Amino acid sequence: MTVDGATFTTNSAGQVTLPQRPADMAPIDILAAGYLDRLTVFRGQDTRLGLWPRTSRTGLTEADTINLVYTHVNWRGAPPLYQLGPVGGDSLRQRSSRAPVQVFYSNGFEGADARAIDTQAAAVAELNGALGGGLTYLPPSFAEIPASNLGELHVALTIDTTHESCAAGFAATGEFPPAGIAGGTLRVNYCSIRYAGNLHVAIHEFAQTFGLRHSADENDVMCPGSGVRAFTPKEKLVMRLMLQRRPGNIFPDTDACRWRPEWCVD
Ligand SMILES: [Zn+2]
Numbered sequence: 001m002t003v004d005g006a007t008f009t010t011n012s013a014g015q016v017t018l019p020q021r022p023a024d025m026a027p028i029d030i031l032a033a034g035y036l037d038r039l040t041v042f043r044g045q046d047t048r049l050g051l052w053p054r055t056s057r058t059g060l061t062e063a064d065t066i067n068l069v070y071t072h073v074n075w076r077g078a079p080p081l082y083q084l085g086p087v088g089g090d091s092l093r094q095r096s097s098r099a100p101v102q103v104f105y106s107n108g109f110e111g112a113d114a115r116a117i118d119t120q121a122a123a124v125a126e127l128n129g130a131l132g133g134g135l136t137y138l139p140p141s142f143a144e145i146p147a148s149n150l151g152e153l154h155v156a157l158t159i160d161t162t163h164e165s166c167a168a169g170f171a172a173t174g175e176f177p178p179a180g181i182a183g184g185t186l187r188v189n190y191c192s193i194r195y196a197g198n199l200h201v202a203i204h205e206f207a208q209t210f211g212l213r214h215s216a217d218e219n220d221v222m223c224p225g226s227g228v229r230a231f232t233p234k235e236k237l238v239m240r241l242m243l244q245r246r247p248g249n250i251f252p253d254t255d256a257c258r259w260r261p262e263w264c265v266d
Helices: 062-070 114-131 199-210 233-243
Strands: 027-030 038-041 073-078 103-105 153-159 172-174 184-190
Touching: 062 233, 103 114, 114 199, 114 233, 153 199, 172 199, 184 199, 199 233
Parallel strands: 103 153, 153 184
Antiparallel strands: 027 038, 172 184
16 A cells, blocks of 8 residues: 555554655555555545455356446437446546435326335335445435535436337336535336336336446346346445545546546547
8 A cells, every 4th residue: 555655554454654644645556456446545544445345155256347437328328238338437426415315296297106106215215225325316206306406416206208228129218316416316217107107117217316327247236137036246336436525536546537537638
């Protein structure tokens, strides 16, 4: 582990005690076997740095991390992962705010059946369980969508069969958090009331509003069309690791670019 040019060795628990507090913005570079290389800067906060495992007993592999966290996908891409752009080429997306996420039933839900409505609440509950309290989605409501503060991203649920993704054969779409700090509304659209009542589809789209992307593993919620209706231990681990990082973190595990952009210029 290198802090501000000085090298330290981690103990058997993977931790290091520094002889003195480093200067703010001091570069920190951690190379530890079994973990992604961590490159960050000291920001006068936590002196204990968590590392991101390359693999884990949950079945997590480095490829899962690349797909689920760092690969840009949307419905305009090509099968099987609807991937857009290079694998691992995008930054970690998530809210910069830890304020509870407000969720709203919007256009199309006025006439929806109880199953479609209840499925949204069930998906929120599943996501909250996976997030372990690090971020909380509020139960969906029929209230009017208010203006959001910077960093706050509401979720709007719609059923619109004329959305262009529907003609392309999609069940639903869920927007990802933007790359920068922004406030606004992320939309989850269902292409029919039936799809809105499909718990796999709902959980999958809600997870995209958190920032989770697609998996190639058919056991995962995030594998499109897998039908899986509960997050796997692997997916839960990834979400909790994401909550320890800031938006803008790039693969393998670097957030220094955001704070010291001059280090990241080729
Ligand atoms: Zn998807």
